[in-house]
Amino acid sequence: xxxARLLRREASLAWGRGGGPLxxxxxxxxxxxxxxxxxxxxxxxxAAVAPxxxxxxxxxxxLLCLDRLFERDFEDGALDLLLLSPAPxxxxxxxxxxxxxxxxxxxxxxxxxxxxxxxxxxxxLAPLILVSALIGGLAFVFLGGIGAALSLGARRGxxxxxxxxxxxxxxxxxxxxxAIAAFASGLPWLPGFALLAAYAASAVALGPLAMAAACRNAxx
Amino acid sequence: MISxxxxxxxxxxxxxxxxxxxxNLSLGRxxxxxxxxxxxxxxxxxLRAVAGLVGLEAxxxxxxEADPAQARAEGLHFLSHQDALxxxxxxxxxxxxxxxxxxxxxxxxxxxxxxxxxxxLLDLEVRRLSAGQRRRLTLARLLAAPRPLxxxxxxxxxxxxxxxxxFGAIMAEHLAGGGLIVAAVHDPLPIPALxxxxxx
Numbered sequence: 001x002x003x004a005r006l007l008r009r010e011a012s013l014a015w016g017r018g019g020g021p022l023x024x025x026x027x028x029x030x031x032x033x034x035x036x037x038x039x040x041x042x043x044x045x046x047a048a049v050a051p052x053x054x055x056x057x058x059x060x061x062x063l064l065c066l067d068r069l070f071e072r073d074f075e076d077g078a079l080d081l082l083l084l085s086p087a088p089x090x091x092x093x094x095x096x097x098x099x100x101x102x103x104x105x106x107x108x109x110x111x112x113x114x115x116x117x118x119x120x121x122x123x124x125l126a127p128l129i130l131v132s133a134l135i136g137g138l139a140f141v142f143l144g145g146i147g148a149a150l151s152l153g154a155r156r157g158x159x160x161x162x163x164x165x166x167x168x169x170x171x172x173x174x175x176x177x178x179a180i181a182a183f184a185s186g187l188p189w190l191p192g193f194a195l196l197a198a199y200a201a202s203a204v205a206l207g208p209l210a211m212a213a214a215c216r217n218a219x220x
Numbered sequence: 221m222i223s224x225x226x227x228x229x230x231x232x233x234x235x236x237x238x239x240x241x242x243x244n245l246s247l248g249r250x251x252x253x254x255x256x257x258x259x260x261x262x263x264x265x266x267l268r269a270v271a272g273l274v275g276l277e278a279x280x281x282x283x284x285e286a287d288p289a290q291a292r293a294e295g296l297h298f299l300s301h302q303d304a305l306x307x308x309x310x311x312x313x314x315x316x317x318x319x320x321x322x323x324x325x326x327x328x329x330x331x332x333x334x335x336x337x338x339x340x341l342l343d344l345e346v347r348r349l350s351a352g353q354r355r356r357l358t359l360a361r362l363l364a365a366p367r368p369l370x371x372x373x374x375x376x377x378x379x380x381x382x383x384x385x386x387f388g389a390i391m392a393e394h395l396a397g398g399g400l401i402v403a404a405v406h407d408p409l410p411i412p413a414l415x416x417x418x419x420x
Contacts, residue, residue, distance in 0.1 A: 002320055002321050003315060005321065006317075006321070009313075012310070072306070073304075075302070075304065076302050076303070076304050076306070077300050077303060077304040078304035078306075079303025080268075080271070080273055080300065080302070080304070081271065081298065081304050081318065081321070081322075082300060082321075083272070084271060084292060084293065084296065084297075084298060084322075085293055085294075085321055085322065085323075086290075086293045086294055086323075156402070162243060168365075170316050199221050216236075219273050219274075220273065220274050220275050
């Protein structure tokens with residue numbers, strides 16, 4: 001099936017040269033290291049903000065690889081050819097996002113609990129942070145794809161993408177950060193987590209429609 | 221599948237400028253058209269319009285009896301000067317992906333590799349290939365995934381004399397097999413073709 005082929009290609013392109021996930025992980029590690037330098041080394045204070053900091057840094061790190069999602073295919077003509085097939089463009093966009101998620105968001109999700117615990121979060125939070133980061137990563141990629149497709153052809157598209165996408169990142173940051181904070185203090189965490197999952201599900205469902213429309217607009 | 225290509229009164233506008241209007245063309249099986257015109261006249265835009273990548277300002281494009289959306293999805297190859305090859309990937313990986321994407325078979329792929337003498341190039345990164353070699357790699361898609369209508373944007377330009385002749389023979393075979401070709405060219409095509417002048 002050619003969509004499975006496309007998924008393999010997208011994942012290997014995102015993973016491949018230019019260091020894709022390694023650069024994002026490096027950024028993530030760097031940003032997480034800056035934090036204690038700014039807040040101060042007091043263990044109690046750091047531990048209190050650690051999960052939230054890991055979560056926000058994750059949102060920022062997942063912005064990094066977005067400009068590669070459509071830009072290269074747009075410039076080298078691959079996007080034209082992806083249109084000339086029986087597979088609808090919406091599905092092509094969804095597969096591209098999924099490849100991006102596998103190659104960069106999943107490694108970042110594994111790094112998130114490590115960063116949180118390193119900053120002093122209790123280790124019992126790690127599983128919830130991992131699962132939230134995996135689910136939130138889906139929302140980050142599928143919403144980010146909309147921004148990447150909308151800024152196709154613009155100069156300094158990467159910056160434009162970030163400006164378009166950051167407001168859309170607000171709900172998952174609130175829901176995910178809220179669920180982890182609630183779990184940490186022994187409060188009911190499930191509602192926040194469920195809202196995060198629902199937001200990710202609607203991003204996966206609606207994002208490809210917006211991305212395909214934006215790609216068609218950029219090509220025509 | 222696609223048995224004819226008909227353009228009736230086609231006009232295309234790009235970036236606020238009307239490139240051409242009242243463009244008519246009628247091609248049947250086994251026929252080729254050579255689009256000629258000055259730089260910027262709109263040859264590439266016309267090919268993109270036939271491929272459905274650019275909207276029409278006026279007129280219509282029909283693919284014989286075939287449904288236009290299906291004809292574009294399954295019946296045509298579009299070869300532009302952007303060759304859709306990722307420079308960091310292996311030539312073989314890229315060819316295999318695109319051949320599969322267009323629904324080609326492994327046997328047709330092997331035959332295309334033979335015909336265009338790509339065997340020694342397949343395990344090189346695309347960045348190591350010369351312009352002519354890259355073009356042969358893209359031409360291999362035409363053979364690896366047979367589709368009736370070929371839209372070619374200056375297919376000959378990076379090829380040397382031998383390969384121009386060889387690709388001429390490939391185009392002649394495609395036409396003999398009932399295919400259709402629309403090519404934007406500056407030099408005459410090495411096959412009999414209807415000359416279509418594009419001018420504003």
